[in-house]
Structures are given as structure tokens and as C-alpha cells.
Amino acid sequence: MRISAVVAALVLWCGCDSTPGTPSGEDLSVPGGGGGDDLSVPGGGNTDLFVQCLPGLSTITLSPANGTVTLDGSSAPPQTFTATGTFSDGHMEALDPTKLIWTATRGDDTPAGVVTSGTLTPNGKAGGTVTIKATDGCVSGETTIVFKLEVTVGTPTNATDWTRTPTTSGTLPTVVYPSDQTRFPRNIYRTLFQWRTGGYTEFRLTFEGPGSKVTIYTNGANALCAGKNPAAGCFEADETTWSFIAASNAGQTVSWTIDAMDRSTATPTIRRAGAITLGFSKRDVAGAIFYWSTTVAGVRRANIRDAVPENYIAGNPQTTYTNPTDAVKCVACHVVSRDGKYLAAPVQATSGQSLWITQVTNTPPPTPLVKSIANTGGHGFASISPDDAHVAVAWGGPMWTVDRATGTKEADIPLNGLQATHPDWSPDNTQLVFATAKGDAPSGASIAVIPWLNPGWGTVKTLVPASGLSNLFPMFSPDGNWIAYSRGKGGHGDLTAQLWIVGKAGGTPVELIAANRVVSNKTTTGQSSNTQPTWAPPGDLYWVAFNSMREYGVVLPSGTQQIWVAAVDPAKLATGGIDPSYPAFRLQFQGLNENNHRAFWTLDVRDPPPDGGTPPPPDMTMPGDMARMCVAAGVACDPVLDRCCDTNYVCDTTDNGATYSCIARIN
Numbered sequence: 067m068r069i070s071a072v073v074a075a076l077v078l079w080c081g082c083d084s085t086p087g088t089p090s091g092e093d094l095s096v097p098g099g100g101g102g103d104d105l106s107v108p109g110g111g112n113t114d115l116f117v118q119c120l121p122g123l124s125t126i127t128l129s130p131a132n133g134t135v136t137l138d139g140s141s142a143p144p145q146t147f148t149a150t151g152t153f154s155d156g157h158m159e160a161l162d163p164t165k166l167i168w169t170a171t172r173g174d175d176t177p178a179g180v181v182t183s184g185t186l187t188p189n190g191k192a193g194g195t196v197t198i199k200a201t202d203g204c205v206s207g208e209t210t211i212v213f214k215l216e217v218t219v220g221t222p223t224n225a226t227d228w229t230r231t232p233t234t235s236g237t238l239p240t241v242v243y244p245s246d247q248t249r250f251p252r253n254i255y256r257t258l259f260q261w262r263t264g265g266y267t268e269f270r271l272t273f274e275g276p277g278s279k280v281t282i283y284t285n286g287a288n289a290l291c292a293g294k295n296p297a298a299g300c301f302e303a304d305e306t307t308w309s310f311i312a313a314s315n316a317g318q319t320v321s322w323t324i325d326a327m328d329r330s331t332a333t334p335t336i337r338r339a340g341a342i343t344l345g346f347s348k349r350d351v352a353g354a355i356f357y358w359s360t361t362v363a364g365v366r367r368a369n370i371r372d373a374v375p376e377n378y379i380a381g382n383p384q385t386t387y388t389n390p391t392d393a394v395k396c397v398a399c400h401v402v403s404r405d406g407k408y409l410a411a412p413v414q415a416t417s418g419q420s421l422w423i424t425q426v427t428n429t430p431p432p433t434p435l436v437k438s439i440a441n442t443g444g445h446g447f448a449s450i451s452p453d454d455a456h457v458a459v460a461w462g463g464p465m466w467t468v469d470r471a472t473g474t475k476e477a478d479i480p481l482n483g484l485q486a487t488h489p490d491w492s493p494d495n496t497q498l499v500f501a502t503a504k505g506d507a508p509s510g511a512s513i514a515v516i517p518w519l520n521p522g523w524g525t526v527k528t529l530v531p532a533s534g535l536s537n538l539f540p541m542f543s544p545d546g547n548w549i550a551y552s553r554g555k556g557g558h559g560d561l562t563a564q565l566w567i568v569g570k571a572g573g574t575p576v577e578l579i580a581a582n583r584v585v586s587n588k589t590t591t592g593q594s595s596n597t598q599p600t601w602a603p604p605g606d607l608y609w610v611a612f613n614s615m616r617e618y619g620v621v622l623p624s625g626t627q628q629i630w631v632a633a634v635d636p637a638k639l640a641t642g643g644i645d646p647s648y649p650a651f652r653l654q655f656q657g658l659n660e661n662n663h664r665a666f667w668t669l670d671v672r673d674p675p676p677d678g679g680t681p682p683p684p685d686m687t688m689p690g691d692m693a694r695m696c697v698a699a700g701v702a703c704d705p706v707l708d709r710c711c712d713t714n715y716v717c718d719t720t721d722n723g724a725t726y727s728c729i730a731r732i733n
Contacts, residue, residue: 118165119204122153126161126200126207133209135188139217139310142179142190149184149200149207166200173197174316174348175252188213191306193277193314215278215314219307222283223268223327224334232325232338237264239326239339242298243619245587245649246342247580249607249633251351252316255371255654256302258290259322260619263297264337266326271301273344274321277314280307290621290658298620305718317348317606342587345648347633353603354670355611355653356402356409357629361660364397365411367430368655369670373718375655379424379431381414387434392417394431396444399506399664402426403450404493404544406669408435408470410448410457419443423457423470428672436473445506449489449498451518458489463504465489479516482526487511488539492570493546495520501538501551502528507597509556511536513549513568529572537566539597544604546570548639550578552597552612563597565612565632567639567646576639578610578647581632585616585649594624602667608634611653613663618652629653629665699728 127150135145147168149161163184170181178196179188186198193215199208222228243260244250250257259271263286271282286299303311311320324339351370356378359366364380379385385394393416400411409432413422421442424432439459446461456467456476463485467476479486485504492499497518503511512532517524529549530537536556540549547570554563565578583592594616602609611631617624630650638646656662696711697703703710703717703726710717710728718729 118202120151120161120165120202122155123151123202123205124154125152126150126166126202126205127152128198128200128207128209130211131209132212134212134214137188137190137193137213137215137217139215139306140190142188142213145186145188145211147181147184147186147198147200147209151205161200161202163200166202169199171197171199172316175350176313176316186211191215191309191313194316213277213314215280215310217278217310218281218283219310220283222270227327227334228270228283228325228336230334230336232336234338234340236328236335236337238337239264239266239269239299239324240587241322241324241339241342242586243621244342244344244651245584247345247584247648248651249345249347249648250312250651251370251605251609252312252346252348253350253371254308254312254651255373256304257308257651257654258288258619258621259301259303260291260621261286261299261324261339262620263299264326265297266328266337268327268329269299269301270325270327270336272321272323272325273311274323275311275315275318277316277318278310278320280310282307294620300620305716312346316346319343319345345633348606351602351605351609352670352673353667354406354672355629356400356666356668357662358398358400358664359660359662361657361662364394365400365409366662368653370653371716372655373716376430379409379411379413385431387431390417392434392437398444399447400666401448401450402666402668403454404452404668405454406671408450408454410450412442412444412446413437414444421446421448421459421461421473423473426671435471439468439473440475447488449491451491452493452495458491458498460486460489460500460504465500477521479523480526481516484514484526490541490549491518492542493544497524497570499529499540499542499549501536501540502532503536507536507538507556507558507560509536511538511556513537513540513551515570527572530566530568530575538563539599541600542570543601543608548608550599550601550610552599554595554597559595560597561593561595561615563595564592565596565599565610565647567634574642576642576644576646578632578634579645580649581610581612581634581647586619595627598664600665600667602631603669608636608639609667610634610647611665611667612650613665614650618658622658626658627661627663628656629662697728699730702727 129148151161152158168181170178172178176192177189193213195212197210240262273280284301288300291298291300321341323341326337328335328337356367362380363382365378366375367378368375379397381396396414397411402409410423421439423436424434442461449458457470465479465486484502486500489500497515499515501511502514510532512528513530514526514528516526535553537553540551548567550567552563553566554560564582566575568575582596583590594614596614599610599612613627614630615627632650633648635646699715715728
């Protein structure tokens, strides 16, 4: 039998003028790599292996069985397993581990470690359950080993004082951000934990879940939280600390407790805030997020793990092209294809003002394919079909399709007397959803769908009637079963706008109450202009990104429009009638002074293809590619101007911003 080892600011007018307005397969797991099986061969090679099934072998038993190991966050000692075979004649014997294929897996995307010839080199920075399997190609055996991470970050002023029993009386610190029950992607970049200090200056933060207990001692000092009234404390979880917490508890929840040291009493007293619960996805959340930043008059791009975004195509600083020469002045109202390969947007440039269709490149800017489409200009919306063949264009009320490759008009879309804006093509290429009005944020709009017969169109059907409010910005979920949209009065800067979801065939809409209303660990009225939802690529949870003017903990007061993300539980959504959402978190790569909206979350052309290949190389003929230099591992870098050549590295700081270099990502 032959076994192969597989390596596997306020809302502005949406235009460019100045008018306001399950895991699949088994992947090779290496230290710091992915979280699938380690299909190790003798010697640790990754080549094909011919396995000889052992004659008469009935079962394989691995020892030790269901062990438990405590980790301290540093390198972990190897764990050795033995395999015993039981044969059809009833005798038992130890099996040569070099004659078996060994695998190490987890039920999430946290790396499991590497097992070779029965010896596991664990991932020393993450707790959780690892399954060890051994096979001769015909018979398999398995066992589990549970790692519990117990780690302390920072050093208390007086450790003895922290051994006292905490009290929940008196003046207590209070959690501000994130909110209770927030769910995070396990692979997000740094998170800034924020609290009101109660006047104290010494704190112990404890994050405890089934896979780890992480204790952090801090004074809460952070430049973003300094000088706040009431006083505030913050702790930023760098990638290592985040891995201790999130990677150890992927698919699980942890309890976060804040203790403060009160030295005003004769004997120091520990004051304990009420604990909150935080949760993490099992799987890494993939894709690129393209969002419209009015600060740069264009589109920026980042992924969930980026520290800063990149200016992808913008008017400030100006994106320029050669052959022919053209300079971008403004880009707005963009859309991106579901496969992440194409971007369409109204562009104002020296060549004129029109809807552009561009090819997404792995380094900015995108390559223009079409720069002139009849009857389009600075205000309008589009959607690219999932097969990348057509673009639906909604401009001034009418809606029609053009050829994606040439921009040539194909046909008008029959709207049965309605007007259209905000189109979105379903992932299965069977229908188009849209808002039944014209313009950027009209009042009185319903949500409607029209079947795509490929070619031709069916009859328009209203899914969500206006009913005195306006329903805008509909967007299909990645599986096509649900449509997220915003509901409010309409108009620019509509603070009443809220996020809702309805089934693809209609039915009773459901408000995303927690996503709309839970802000700074309190339930509010949700009057934060929550609008323009988009969905992340598929994962174990749904993720909806949207723009909101809500406050960001103690750091940023309400009024600045930024991109937030809320998890949505697909099981709750399928049940119906209950809120399926969790409180939202802010995407950390945004500048605090940015006004951002219209996120589009798609597959990322920079990611390796599913077949294990590599992303396309940078197009060094495009302006901006030479400026964003590729920096080698360990070399000094600029987090805005540079990128690390190795995608497993990130331009980051380990000394609070004094220096930056390309350092290894923590998984």
C-alpha cells in the first residue's frame, strides 16, 4: 500500500466629488505552521513512503494513553509514545516506531507540533488536546495528550501581597473593552484590553479556559489610555501573549478577571472586578479586507493579522500609473469579487471619471482593465458575478450588466418599474439582491432579489418591505443562505441604522442585537450608524464587518466611523427568532484618526492556493511595488512601507515601537 505524505467621519456621499453626504484533508504540521496532521516519515522527510502492512496485525495500542502535560510557555519536552500490536493469533509485541506513519492533529487551527517515529515535539506555546495516530497503512491506533498551559507575564511589585483572597466590595476596576461574550478570530493581531482603574495602579489580569491559565501583572500604563477621566488602564496582548490565550482555547471560551491592588488599607486589599467571558474561533479567519478610507480618498487593504493597512488605490497619497500616464484623485464605493481577483469602483482620475474594473494584485495598486464604462461616473454601485464574467451596475436608478473583461454593456436588468442600488450577486450565481431605490443612502428602500437565469433574468421579488424604514446595503453570506443588511431612516450619517439578517428566500428578519447595541461592555440603544455589512470567507463562525460610529473603549469617543466585526453563530441563526450575534470588536489595523467604511472581505490573492502552491510574485512594474520593499527575516523594517519576504514573518516591534524588524508570527 502506498501512502503519500501531503504538504499540505460621518458617512460621506459614495462618490468622488466634494458633496457631503472543516478543515479539509490532512496538512503537514510543523512548529509554527498549520494545525493539521503531521504525516511524518522515518527521518522526518516529506517524500512518498511505501508502507508494508504487518501480516496478521489486528490492532495498534498507543501508550501512554490520554496523558496530561503542563506547559510553561517556553519550549516543551518531547513526548514519546510506544505502539503495541495485537495479532490475529493472540500474541502482542512492541512495534518498531520507524515502520509506522505517525500523525499529530488538533480539532482547530492551532499547530499541534511534530511527531516523528513516535516522538512528539509539542507546540510549547499552546494548551489544548492533541490526537496522536500511528498506522502501518492497514491498521491504525490513536491516543490523546492534553496540554494545559500555565504561564505568567510580568512581575508583581510584591508577590506575597497577591496571595491574599480578593474581595468584590469597595471601589472596583471595571472592564470597558472588549465586551462580555465577544468572540474573536483565533488569529487576529494585537488586542488592547481596556478598563477603568478605580484609582489603582497595580493589576492582575487572569485569562482562564480549558487549555490555559494566563496571569498578567501590569500597571495598566499605555499611551492610548493615558490621561483619561475617569482614569483608565490598558494592556496590549502581543502575538505571544495572544497565542497563550486564544490558540490554547481555540473554539472555546475563557474567563477574564481583573484584580487591583488597593494599598490604601492597613493591609493591602485585592479588589476584584466582575469577570467577563471571551471566546475564540476554531479556525483561522482568512481573507483580505478592502475598505474605503475617506482619509486617503481611496481604498486600503489589510487582513485580520496585519498591524497596519496598505494604501491599495487612493487619491492621497496619489496612486499613479504609466503606459498610459494616469493619476488617481479619488476612489469610492468599491466592490471586490468573491474570489478576491477583481475590484470595481468609481474612480476620479486625470483620465476622467468612470467605473473602473481592475485586477487585484498581491502588491498595490491594482491593474486597470477597464477605465471607461458608459453612463457611469462618481456615484454608483456594482457587483461582480461569482464566475467573474459579468458586472451588475446600478447608477441613478437603472441597473444593467457589462462584460467584466471589456466593460461593454450586455443588457438592462428588468426591474418591473423599481429603481436599484447596492446590488450583490449570490455566491451560487443564481440571483441578485438589491435595495429598491437610487442613490447612496436613500429612504424608503426595500430589499428585493431577481433570479439570474444565465443568461437573462427572472421576476423581481421583494424580501423585506420598507415598512416606514429604509433597508440598504444587502450582502449575501458566503454560503448564500443569508442576507445581511442595514435598516434605518436612510440618509447620510443615519445614526438609527442597525444590522439585520434575513434568509435568502425571505422570512422573518432578525436583528443583530448584540452586534448593534453592546458597546464598551454596556447595552446601549445602538444609535451608532451601524451599516454596510460584509461577510468574511467561510469558517466555523460567520463574521460580519460593518462601519459604526461607536466609541472604542476608553481610547476613542463616538463619532469617528470605523470598521468593526461581530461574530454570528450559524446554529443560532438557523434556529430563528433569537439574536445570533455577539458583541463587536474593532479591527486593530485602523488609524484612530481615520474615517472608514464599506469593508469588503474576500479571499486574499496573497495567500497560498489550496493546492499548496505559492502566491503570484509581486508585479514590480506597478508603481508602489518597488516602494514597499521585501525585507528578510530579522532585518529592520518599516511597518507601513515594507513587507516581510517570508509570509510567516511580520514587521513588528518587541520594544514598544522603538524598533521594528521582521519577526516570526506566533500561531
